[in-house]
Amino acid sequence: MKKVLALASLAVIGFVLVSTLRLVPFGVNKMNPQVAERYLREGVARTGSVNIVTAIVVNYRGFDTLGEVTVLFLAATGLGAVLFDKRGKRTQRTPASLIVKSAALILFPLIVLLGAYVFVHGHLTPGGGFQGGVIIATGFLLMYMAFRSYDVSHTWLMAIESLAGTTFVVLGLLGLVYGRSFLYNFLPLGTANAVFSAGVIPLIYVAIGLKVGSELTGILDHLMETIR
């Protein structure tokens, strides 16, 4: 009886949601001339970032991004608190084969390099701090998978994480000191398409990249400890 009721209510909710979403036209230009159109029209000139997604994420709506970075930080901190001094059952893991080990050693620096490339060029090419950070964390995941005894220092991860977060907030506060508001882009915009352009945007993305990379590595490390 309970299951029937649950299924019936699910069906009703689903039907209402689908019929509502069908009312929203798809693929039609319904940009708000005061918001979305202005981002596209004047975004490059006023933020210096050629990647307009980055301009919106880091500059126009930078405050949201600060919040999103905090959400990830919270997830890592919360996991650390919940799994604090929890040791796993020491199940025997099969050691990785020689092929995986040797390939991991070659690939690891390349993966980290790619990650760094993605976040340093966040204002020029698709991608950015979040994506770059995740790529770096996959490099560390590969190392965890290949070597049983591989370990990253918690102290270092924590230090990078904290420093990167602090850098983001401090850059925002500097905007308050040297500019007109929190997160204000107070550095010169430079010429579009150059690596050193778009003011604080690349700096913030580097901070985000390091932060996301160290946080996800930290999460992996915590989870690895519980199965080791």
Next chain:
Amino acid sequence: MLDPVLLIALPLLTAFLVPLVRRAWRPLGEALPLLTLLFDLALAISYVPRALEKPIVVIIAGWRPPLGINLTIGPLGIFMAVMILFVAVLVAIYSIWYIRVEPKERYCMLCLMLVTGSLGMVLTGDIFNLFVFMEITSISAYALTAFIRDRDGSEAAFKYLIIGSLASNFFLLGVVLIYSSTGTLNMADLAAKMPSVDPRIAVPAVILMVVGLGVESEMFPLNGWAPDAYSMAPTPIGAVFGAIVVKGAVYALARMLYTIFNFQGVIHFLVIMGIVTLLMGEMAALRQRQIKRMLAFSSIGQMGLILVALGLGTAGGLVAALFHMLNHALLKALLFLTAGYLVYHSGSKEIADMDGMGRRVPLLAVAFSIGAFGIMGLPPLNGFWSKFLVISETVKAHYVAIAALALVGSVIEAVYYLRVVGRLFFKPADERVRAARLPVSAFVSLGLLVVAVVVIGLYPGWVMHVLQPAAHELLDKSFYIHSVLGP
């Protein structure tokens, strides 16, 4: 004049810095969160006169709304911010001695981010930003629920996590629907554009948002997470739930319903949901044997009363709702924080084991009784005024039957609180419980709460002075729109 964005930026900065500072110099690392919160409280109070005069619009990243994100600090926002920070400071003082489970540094960080999140929720002027801050608040709440790493705590946190994430997804879906039909996320801009939105999209959007926020504000069928989370989390966190997390969600609910949507039907629907929540909460509280669970259900009941007042849609009703929010925040914090030491000294969570604690730890029992009398609404404590206002405003709005039911709820409440108070003072104490003294940190935080409860009870006019403009801000939609976007 310091920029009001510091209210949000400083606790966040401290949360990021705590691990570093703690490694550099431990005492500073331990004191830093409390110092930041104290500074933030002072800062918030210093903005009160300006915010009452005219809402402060804070531009972020140099983009004027609706292009960028802004903070809108009106009478309502600053009232909520001061309330949140006051309770946060007291909980931080209380936790100095109470929380001794490692990792303490993570506890501080999570608490700071919870405060950051709820401050962001009440101050922001952007609906997606509200969602982001809601996520920050609720994720730190999930982690704090599981902070004592036992089976029950993890179970409660997991339940809360599932319900809470579902709720935030509903809210986000609502945001998506209205963004797709207006192309803006700024709340003032949305409020201005709302009348022209197709009601077939607006009504589902408002329902999704009410459901999403209803979970966090403990509305009746959605509050299954609350009793477990309240009772399994560390005790100071119970106080934080009742005084900060839930209040932030109710603020968001009021902001959505009054400023953005302003559909009378949905607003009045809250009266029905509120009274059901009230009666369910009170009846469940009557049956509880554990003190923290009883307080949790009582909190649900009080939220019901607040929702009733919020749904009346009159200026008087809103003043009553906001006043009761403040009083409930103070009283529930007082009750939870005293209950923490009652449990600690008696060594049991059961109400039955608290017999005679009034003789062993008199200060604690007196503080608990003041909290209980306040919640029951005995004059001259603060709870009397707000309860009286809620009920008289309900009668004025011609909901006589609802007012009668709310009074029935109050009677049930009196029964179970008096039962506990009676046990504390008039039963012989257990031999094993010895007389004990309160640590200074608990004494200071409980003392300040008692003082606040009594002072507001004696001089309710001071609070009214802030509440009337706050209620006006909610009711007068065009005032909000003009103060953000200009005339």
